[in-house]
Amino acid sequence: MSLEEIKRQAASEWKAMQNSPRPRILIGTATCGMAAGAEDILQALGKELEKNSIKADIMQVGCIGLCYAEPLIEVIKPGKPSVFYGNLTPELVAEIVRDWLAGDNPRPDLAMGTRGEGTLEGIPKLFELPVLKPQIRIVLRNCGNIDPANIHQYIANGGYEGFIKALKMKPQEVIDEMKKSGLRGRGGAGFPTGTKWQFCHDAPGTIKYIVCNADEGDPGAFMDRAVMEGDPHAVLEGMLIGAYAIGASEGYVYIRAEYPLAIKRLIVALKQMEECGLLGDNILGSGFNFHIKIKEGAGAFVCGEETALMASIEGNRGMPRSRPPFPAQSGLWGKPTNINNVETWANVSAILQKSASWFASYGTEKSKGTKTFSLVGKVVRTGLIEVPMGISLREIIYGIGGGIPGGKKYKATQTGGPSGGCLPTSFLDSPVDYESLAAAGSIVGSGGMVVMDETTCMVDVARYFLNFTQSESCGKCIMCRLGTKQMLDILEEIVHGKGRKGDIELLQEIGDAVKNGSLCALGGTAPNPVLTTIRYFRDEYEAHINEKRCPALACRALVSYSIIPEKCQGCGICARACASEAIKGGKRMVHVIDQAKCVKCGTCLDVCPAKFSAVAISSGVPVKTLAEPVPVGGKA
């Protein structure tokens, strides 16, 4: 079948599906949907449809990004706008099938929003909700809309049009289009993509390689996983375009083994590309050959660094080397190699499908387009978001994210993972783009965005990241290997109440040395979380060191739990839950925590009924507690 015929078939299949007289139900079955229980919902759907004798099509789609509402379904009833239902349980599925599919009540009390033409009374339009309104979907254009395992659905939505357009252009024209778009690398560093391609294009040699960096290692980030699971062809089309522009005939996707579903989706997608003549020799009769191999990472954060990644593909320990030579001159097996990250490739296909000027109409002067972020941590609506560059952090956290849960106070946002930094309250109204985040001492990074509230200790967060980079350091550069260890030791002492005067200055001094004395970005950025928290939250370091107090009440060694005698009703729940048997009491007795036995696990605080709230946590002050249990209310 020629591509024209495939396109016609894809379009008619898509149209038939849109006009089908049967209802259709879309369910998010990406990893996060599954983790939230999508499998139970799928089963319940099948059972309830059968029970109500309804014939409907169930389509498994990728992540639409509303992870806080998972498990999530979209119910499409012919002739009506589709309705999204979130936070489902099998019981709710039964009600929705009965009332909306078998009956005529869309259940506005359960619905999140509608999509498509028309309205339903009492249900808002989904994309008008605060969580979606500020978002622009370029990278995530198909996620949650199409079946990622069906190439026809991608093609029916404009897929591979970008590649076909590129084939009609000269390679240099494709590169010029990339330059015009202003796209910058989405892996973290923000290097202009068109310029990078130009280097590799201009490098002498007939054998060149393309690599897709899918080793999304930053803890707290999952944008690339969601794209590969929800729309793998968007990434692979980008690689085809890049390969054509640069003159590469072989490509690799280097993906971390922790993403089994994404790997599965890529394997299926590659097979479909071959079947459609979009991969292999003489693609679409153009004389252009391109093959893609998948390489699974084996669990090393440093392999996200391009020279380490190439070493790993070659079968070595993933240790970075010094540059130059840059991969564009001497990369995989000594050949010119171009490496871009998943999100960059997904942008490439969109730019060629539409146009460079369309892409450049989004974002700021120096940071064009959109950026995906995984919005997680202490925020009401966690999920995967895509926003135009330059949006304010406040709009993201309070608009899209819905603010901080539990009435807690906002403290900071961590961007850029272990290479980034913590942005304080004063940064809330600054634009999120490459330049302003760098000025604040952080980076855009690959897009992890972890929100922290007043109960998060910034010294502990710095310790957490240092612990991560220290154990992930490959060991090649002395400053990185030993410097991060020294910094971690100091931070461990501080959070354990053994900090000394001068520790802050010492951390800054070693931090600067590690930054300057490391070959790759891992060491070069490892001190960032420490240096930015010192810069913005020095008072917390000082409280730990000088007063042995953790203001966030988070550092185990510096807090104490006690029971407030006036509030305790002697119910005994805490004593039964205490694994260390540190709580003394008895029926109708005011309970007492034995400070010597307490391991400060916090279970008592969790289990004490909210109506009593009798467990207190404190730091840096003497614990006020009874010596022995006494009867509640002072009576026997």
Added chain:
Amino acid sequence: MKVAQATEGAPAVTQGPDKTIDSQIAEILAHFKGEKGELIPMLQQVQQRLGYLPEQAMKRIADFVHVPPSTVFGIGTFYAQFKLVPTGRNIVKVCRGTGCYVRGAPRIISEMENKLGIKDGDTTPDLEYTLETVACFGSCALAPVVVVNDKVHGRMTPDAAKKLIEADKKG
């Protein structure tokens, strides 16, 4: 090259290699050409099949690819995915990514350590369970996350996680 000659025909391992392991390794290696770039995929398959990298497997692979065993050992110890000691029948993984960390992963890790009586990275003496912590599963929006035998569970609490150990145990 010397190593390859020494072990050809009669294995040079003194403690006597396990025959069943040997034949399984041979089966795995039959799918490869012996190129250096295949080293990590080979080790990944051995790891997946046997649950760890036995010394004899690393030596066989070194012979096959014509590199010193130290190179293979170096790779085996560099990447977190590889284990040099047998792992349990049930693998419990707790995520310690940033999203999970700020939402209570440390508590879950310590509760799991208590429940199983082992530390992070260890295996119970009866080889029933291995407890691991993982840098990030990328399901951060559903933090904290626990994975038992490859099934991902989101929005965990220490209590719910402890119950999973029993519920998801392989028969």
